Amino acid sequence: MIEHLLRIDPVGAPRATVLIVPPLFEEANRTRRTLVLAMSALAAHGFAAVLPDLPGQNESLVPLVEADLTRWQDALAEVAAAIDGPVIAASVRGGALIDHRAGVAAWWRLAPVGGASLLRTLMRARIAADREAGLNSSLESLQAAAETAPLLVAGNALSPAMVAQLGAAEAQSVEPLRSIALGADGIAGTPLWLRAEPGEDAAMAAALAADIAAWSTSCGIS
Amino acid sequence: MTEPAPDATGVDATLRALLADVLGLGEARAAALTDDSGLFGELPEFDSMAVATVLTEMEDRLGIVIDDDEVDGEIFETYGNLLAFSWRKVNG
Numbered sequence: 022m023i024e025h026l027l028r029i030d031p032v033g034a035p036r037a038t039v040l041i042v043p044p045l046f047e048e049a050n051r052t053r054r055t056l057v058l059a060m061s062a063l064a065a066h067g068f069a070a071v072l073p074d075l076p077g078q079n080e081s082l083v084p085l086v087e088a089d090l091t092r093w094q095d096a097l098a099e100v101a102a103a104i105d106g107p108v109i110a111a112s113v114r115g116g117a118l119i120d121h122r123a124g125v126a127a128w129w130r131l132a133p134v135g136g137a138s139l140l141r142t143l144m145r146a147r148i149a150a151d152r153e154a155g156l157n158s159s160l161e162s163l164q165a166a167a168e169t170a171p172l173l174v175a176g177n178a179l180s181p182a183m184v185a186q187l188g189a190a191e192a193q194s195v196e197p198l199r200s201i202a203l204g205a206d207g208i209a210g211t212p213l214w215l216r217a218e219p220g221e222d223a224a225m226a227a228a229l230a231a232d233i234a235a236w237s238t239s240c241g242i243s
Numbered sequence: 244m245t246e247p248a249p250d251a252t253g254v255d256a257t258l259r260a261l262l263a264d265v266l267g268l269g270e271a272r273a274a275a276l277t278d279d280s281g282l283f284g285e286l287p288e289f290d291s292m293a294v295a296t297v298l299t300e301m302e303d304r305l306g307i308v309i310d311d312d313e314v315d316g317e318i319f320e321t322y323g324n325l326l327a328f329s330w331r332k333v334n335g
Binding site for chain 2: 047138141142143144145146148149150152153159160175211212215216217218220
């Protein structure tokens with residue numbers, strides 16, 4: 022089943038389509054507005070831009086507890102296959118953990134992160150919340166509990182398969198790939214995915230779109 | 244982490260930048276934090292998810308490993324406490 026997706030088209034025929042692979046869990050909400058601004062900027066560069074909902078995320082009707090990284094990889098591959106013309110995957114943070122099986126012409130990754138780090142942060146939020154409720158939990162006790170039953174972390178019900186896959190997930194090598202970080206050597210901007218309150222960064226969105234457009238050209242896509 | 248362990252000024256700067264990133268403080272508010280500035284319970288943005296994010300980012304940016312047994316409420320009471328904890332961890 023293909024989930025709901027947001028698509029922004031350029032005026033006229035697109036040069037290519039940029040498939041935005043969003044960050045995972047709460048990080049997706051924190052970055053969505055800026056990613057949508059980047060999609061509009063991509064349309065101004067002549068690209069179509071597509072931002073799919075992953076099963077169990079955003080407006081998907083699938084319960085999150087039924088999702089895992091394999092299912093997300095399958096879903097992305099399905100979305101990519103349904104797009105006409107060349108596709109560039111543009112993945113942000115944990116999106117880089119699920120983009121390698123999509124049949125695309127090129128990959129672009131912003132600030133890719135290991136799954137273990139994402140999982141640790143989610144579990145720590147649970148530990149902090151448990152502590153406020155007078156309960157004592159630890160990374161070890163949560164990890165053990167997650168082997169046999171869904172784990173509720175920061176409002177997300179994660180299946181044992183999701184926890185196991187996330188704990189071991191690293192961005193896979195793909196070709197051609199441009200991997201870029203924030204900062205002096207990369208994109209100027211703020212790590213909105215860390216932000217406790219949602220924010221937006223229009224200048225960063227424009228920089229992301231320009232960088233993706235340049236990468237597309239240097240890959241000979243258009 | 245392959246980067247050398249930061250010195251005291253480096254730890255302070257790293258920690259301020261990290262709190263600015265996670266809490267959206269802006270450079271001026273981050274620079275104005277003093278040892279006595281309250282964090283958890285004082286800054287409305289500093290909820291349990293923010294605490295979790297700060298811990299993981301401290302590990303990544305300071306090149307340290309934080310055992311959750313070491314984390315108690317006191318660490319996040321003030322900026323001075325968080326800085327002292329970070330400094331102890333960096334110096335192993």
